Amino acid sequence: MRENLNVIAAYVIMLGLIILVGFLQSWSVALSILCFCLISAVMTMGANIQWGYAGLINFGIMGYTALGGLAAVLVSVPPVREAWQVGGLNMILCAFLIALMVFSIRFIIKKYNKSNKRNYGIALVIITGLVLLRLISGPAIESIEAVSPATTGFLGGMGLPILFSWIVGAFFAGGLAYVIGKIALGLRADYLAIATLLISEIVIAVIKHEDWLSRGVKNVIGLKRPVPYEIDLQTKEWFINLVAKFNQGTLNLITDITEKEQLLKQLVIDGSTVFVKLCFAGLFTVVVITLLIITQKALYSPWGRMMRAIRDNEEAANAMGKNVVKQHLLIFVLGSAIVGIAGAMMVTYDGLFTPGSYRPMRYTFLIWVMVIVGGSGNNFGAILGGFAVWFLWIEAAPIALFLINFFTSGLEEANAFRVHLIDSIPYFRYLMMGIGLLLIMRYRPKGILPEKIRQV
């Protein structure tokens, strides 16, 4: 109990801060911060099992997040039948062609020894494959994108409930991670970082510009929700009664009937947004707790011990007969899959998919700050990092405004310097993140909640 005291204290403080936002700003804001904190927590858990358990640097988090989001679109949007009719066959053919290319390359690699001849063979397969792909997909893409481009212009999805996409997103991200891991995991740590960073940029480029798949920068809006809509809630009898019950005290104070009804109406509208966000928060909490239980179990299993052994001394672990390459690939895939879940969750929460909004600062480096600040190798630390950093990221603007007003209180309102500072408030969050990261790395390099090392 004693040793867990700092964990409990840290979490109590964090929840207290969010509740404080609820009282000071509004409950709606507090709950959306909480929801995003939970999503960030899932992402940090994914990054943490790669970095904390195995010491792999993955700077491609943005790519996996976007793939998870793409999964949400492909699962929940109803299929566009017309588009399938005009171009579906060709696209399926292309998929087969890609599979054929992959298999023939694998065959060549297996069958022949490493030589220049083999390389030329692989190059030949790739080039002919690309030309064929181009020829088959080109006209199909054009006709798919021509199908009412203002509303669809893409193949659509499967029309399933969006909750499935959380699993599908994990598979998408895991699949990509498998391919990348096969290529890049042999590289040294910092090269792996650069390679994954570049790959994530490519994933974003593909999602942004392949309109037939994801509508690209035209965005997909109005995704279905796993929780009720505000409008529906506001007409439901039970919900109005619930709100009335909650606010009995305030309602009883008012005697005038019309005034009372008006207030109730306002309360129901406010209450419905809070209720929806509460539902989301509940769903996300279930995900976070499930993942936490699984990852904790894994960390203290023989497998977790082996991972830490590999992280701490790769050569020794190799000498003991552990297959380092295979384990690295496994953990790379697992961690990325978790990030994929988070990506799907985020798109589900937003109800829209905007490929243009994926930026490395927000989706890769910020997540890394969370992992480092929270404490790598410790799942509780990673979650706390997600909470704390996201909270600071959102609340940085009000804090910066307060500080600027405080320090420039001697200057007059229209002072150019002061106005300039207030105009650039959004960028103070970068400053806070950077300084926070540097301070933590210097004075508490293991994070707020460091990894527990069990003494023998």
Add this chain to the structure above:
Amino acid sequence: MDIINAIVLLLNYIFVPALSYGSQLALGAIFVSLIYGILRFAYFTAGDLMSFGTMFTILFTWYFQSLGISLGILPTALLAIPFGIIITILYVLLKDKLVFSYYRTKKSPPVQLAMVSIGTMFVTQAIVRIIIGPFDRRFFDGEKFILKANEFKEMTGLNEGLTIKSTQVITLLVTIIVVSILFWFLNKTKTGKSMRAYSDNEDLALLSGIDPKKVVMITWVIAAILATIGGALYGLDKSFKPFTYFNNMLPIFAAAIVGGIGNPFGAFLGGYVIAFSEILVTYAYRKFFIYLLPESIEPDGLLQLLSTDYKFAVSFSILVVVLLFRPSGIFKGKVL
């Protein structure tokens, strides 16, 4: 005649732009490579350091313009670059003293230093955005073109025009001068030699009495100079926007690795390799083949290998191929 037209077309749309873009990348790649070779970590602040230097160059340019100082047909920014360099040098040395030196003396693993450089990336980015804002800025003045398309057509009687912007020529000239001085410094002077020795084998270099502090300081100074010049040239040629500069970090890293990281000369060539392949692969060759082929087999499509949206994909694919087949880079750097 058609053949000459085709060649001029390629010169105009591929060769000249790629040469200037490549020079800008090369300057960045050289300093990333130097930092990697001597300080031994991947410096993720690269793009933002360039935008930091460019920002001060722009501020000084505006100051000079307000004073009425100008270089006539040359952009005023050339006058402002030295001042930008001085401030950037002060900034990197301060950063080294406050942040990096601690980890260096502790002999932290390179990964940790790379993480620290992400921290400084956030800070640098914040400083740039707070001071100058995130918007697009153009700070070019003076004569814009050396050769205009129309003049070229009149001069030669060809169908295709050749445009040469003055910024492209300035970029090329400045790059040649800076890079020659740098390689002369690294290969001929005592300090440069000690830097290379330190990069090859740190322990041996320390035993032979090389002062590590001096080597590190000079590396940072060179990095600041190259970053400011490269950034300012890029800004003059295109425009200055902090986000673009941050994104340029990717091709710069690709260039450094392709050229063999830790090897400045390789990085220099790597910059051109990346720039040329990016532009060659994303250019639409339709017009080119129309000139060359007889009318009966003229192509219908754009004949573009990849759409321009996939610029990054090109640099990355080259990177993957190089890493798979020549892990030490084309021009033999440190073995990965």
